[in-house]
Amino acid sequence: xxxxxxxxxxxxxxxxxxxxxxxxxxxxxxxxxxxxxxxxxxxxxxxxxxxxxxxxxxxxxxxxxxxxxxxxxxxxxxxxxxxxxxxxxxxx
Amino acid sequence: xxxxxxxxxxxxxxxxxxxxxxxxxxxxxxxxxxxxxxxxxxxxxxxxxxxxxxxxxxxxxxxxxxxxxxxxxxxxxxxxxxxxxxxxxxxx
Numbered sequence: 001x002x003x004x005x006x007x008x009x010x011x012x013x014x015x016x017x018x019x020x021x022x023x024x025x026x027x028x029x030x031x032x033x034x035x036x037x038x039x040x041x042x043x044x045x046x047x048x049x050x051x052x053x054x055x056x057x058x059x060x061x062x063x064x065x066x067x068x069x070x071x072x073x074x075x076x077x078x079x080x081x082x083x084x085x086x087x088x089x090x091x092x
Numbered sequence: 093x094x095x096x097x098x099x100x101x102x103x104x105x106x107x108x109x110x111x112x113x114x115x116x117x118x119x120x121x122x123x124x125x126x127x128x129x130x131x132x133x134x135x136x137x138x139x140x141x142x143x144x145x146x147x148x149x150x151x152x153x154x155x156x157x158x159x160x161x162x163x164x165x166x167x168x169x170x171x172x173x174x175x176x177x178x179x180x181x182x183x184x
Binding site for chain 1: 093094095096097098099100101102103105106170171172173176177179180181184
């Protein structure tokens with residue numbers, strides 16, 4: 001629980017999660033708008049934190065890495081949490 | 093929004109918030125069980141993070157500092173967020 005909140009407790013990571021929630025399918029890391037704005041190492045680090053917290057799934061596919069939100073898993077482990085965070089984020 | 097999640101994204105801070113939610117009124121910092129388990133400086137730091145994120149209110153009263161959860165303010169700013177976090181925490 002604390003590590004999920006910690007992973008969400010960063011503006012950049014929260015934007016990554018928000019964009020992944022909006023596309024609702026696996027997309028290439030590099031295709032996320034928010035990632036294009038930061039250094040590659042910054043992006044990689046944020047994806048690592050999100051993955052280790054169980055928020056996202058990363059699947060290598062050729063030269064790309066496809067990333068997606070683990071929405072169902074999160075809903076099972078922490079019912080309502082992600083949706084509440086996304087709704088609150090959208091309102092701001 | 094991210095700083096609220098960051099503040100909640102730590103095991104000790106989450107336990108402080110959970111205990112404050114349970115008492116539902118202002119109590120002395122030192123009376124929180126979780127605080128008795130850690131060094132004074134650690135406790136002070138965690139209270140500072142929680143206060144700066146807007147999660148708690150701290151009011152000096154003589155030699156003590158009374159601390160309380162800003163439940164209504166949080167509900168106004170982030171509807172459902174704190175309650176969802178507390179419910180998920182309790183289930184674990």
